[in-house]
Amino acid sequence: MDRPAVDTVDSLYDCDVLDRHGCPIGPVSELWLADGRPQWAAVRGADGTTLVPIRGAQVREHRLVVPVDRREVDDAPRVDGPELSPEEQAELYDHYGLTVPHQRLVRHRRDVSEPTTPRPRRATRPAR
Template identity: 35%
Template sequence: METDIDPRSLIGRKAFDRDGHKLGTVDEVYLDDATGIPEWAAVRTGLFSRDAFVPLAPSTLVDDTLRVPFERALIKDAPDFGVGRHLSPEQELQLYHHYGLSLPAPEPAERPSSVSDPDSTRDFGRLAGHDD
């Protein structure tokens, strides 16, 4: 995703799947705690539906809408962790596996020598959402 876009500007934008089907509205944006880079968006999929987490790295902004390069069914079947709190490293891992994405490599400074799993140090914070 374009890195020069303010993540707050994503909140309230319409989101569409790879085939152009409307998914819903971006409700919240989640930042990597270590890098501050927007990693995930929670998309409200309907008035009485849940938020679906979508990865921002492969997504693009087109005509003020978020285009997510996955099928709507896959997005709606994403693990549901609720919104309004941090994503744990385990939840993040589940999302990466669900979308078939490779885990981003941690920065060299982020790798503690005493931890055998470098991905266990990643944590995702929530950026103020639509209702804050």
């Protein structure tokens, strides 16, 4: 299978991450790739940045629906540095019950040379 095109990978930055039940997790702030394929989405929260596995995720109307529960994401190890050590990577894969691949995770930088179209914001309902 061919590697995804850069613009396809970059389009994931326009997505909000939802868990498998549709609960919001947060917007994609960064992507991490292994062998040129997106494997993880970084989501920033009050407690720091968390990586969420996106293998098997589905993109629907600027939403990235991931195959994990929000509770798993809330309990996941936080990442702060520009790179993951082998120990941090193993801890992350172990937390989500995934097999550590032979490829090293690499932080992806979004190509900002092309102007992006801002995504439409959903209207929010007032609290009742």
